[in-house]
Amino acid sequence: MRHNKLIPKAGIDIDKLDPPLESAEGYWVQRKDFEGRKSFGVFQCAQCSRRWYSAHAFKEYKQGCQRCDRYYLPIAMWVNTGDRDSDDDDNGFGDDEKDDAGPHDSERCEACKAGVCKAGGFAIY
Ligand SMILES: [Zn+2]
Numbered sequence: 765m766r767h768n769k770l771i772p773k774a775g776i777d778i779d780k781l782d783p784p785l786e787s788a789e790g791y792w793v794q795r796k797d798f799e800g801r802k803s804f805g806v807f808q809c810a811q812c813s814r815r816w817y818s819a820h821a822f823k824e825y826k827q828g829c830q831r832c833d834r835y836y837l838p839i840a841m842w843v844n845t846g847d848r849d850s851d852d853d854d855n856g857f858g859d860d861e862k863d864d865a866g867p868h869d870s871e872r873c874e875a876c877k878a879g880v881c882k883a884g885g886f887a888i889y
């Protein structure tokens with residue numbers, strides 16, 4: 765049985781999540797403990813248990829499950845402790861770097877729809 769840092773609702777032990785990139789230095793925190801605005805994030809669908817990673821997770825914006833079209837806030841977000849410079853709102857990873865999470869699903873990204881997600885096809889920045 766797992767105890768520490770279990771996120772009750774999602775049933776995920778964030779210490780056991782893989783880093784978003786192999787070379788990433790940092791750690792996962794629960795969404796409520798994340799002090800930035802955007803980073804890598806982990807989402808999980810309560811309906812079908814599908815879990816996905818996004819390099820474009822925003823603390824205040826939801827992403828949708830590709831199967832169920834239900835929308836969720838990230839359950840965990842990545843705090844980068846590597847020595848890369850990070851720009852204002854970013855996690856220190858370039859937006860166009862290798863993305864193990866697969867292509868960004870702008871269709872199901874509320875931040876894209878709000879125009880704040882740089883990955884989005886119709887982001888204005
Ligand atoms: Zn789902």
Ligand SMILES: [Zn+2]
Binds near residue numbers: 820877881883
């Ligand atoms: Zn987006």
